[in-house]
Amino acid sequence: MITLTDQASSKVSELIEAENEEGLALRVAVRPGGCSGFSYEMYFDTDITEGDATATFGDVQVVVDPSSAMLLDGATLDYSDGLQSAGFSIDNPNAQRSCGCGQSFS
Numbered sequence: 001m002i003t004l005t006d007q008a009s010s011k012v013s014e015l016i017e018a019e020n021e022e023g024l025a026l027r028v029a030v031r032p033g034g035c036s037g038f039s040y041e042m043y044f045d046t047d048i049t050e051g052d053a054t055a056t057f058g059d060v061q062v063v064v065d066p067s068s069a070m071l072l073d074g075a076t077l078d079y080s081d082g083l084q085s086a087g088f089s090i091d092n093p094n095a096q097r098s099c100g101c102g103q104s105f106s
Helices: 006-019 066-072
Strands: 025-032 038-045 053-057 060-064 076-081 086-091
Touching (some): 006 038, 006 060, 006 076, 025 066, 060 066
16 A cells, blocks of 8 residues: 655645545555656546545545555655656656656556
């Protein structure tokens, strides 16, 4: 299961609050595609199935589908808001290589 840093949890919580919709969870998934074979996908979701892995970080519920869970095991989602780089990043120990843009891996 992926882990959220305090900074990521805080930012996701802020974004969920701005959506003004009850029951939103952050879904993190791995999909085929990108220049290295797989790409990350993150979006807010209310449709949580029985097979989904779930975890809570602060007041943020994170949901991962079963096929993505094994590729995200041990991964960490972080958020930074600096002058050089801003946004979410995933540190995934399962990625053997990643592309130059940092959005896909294999």
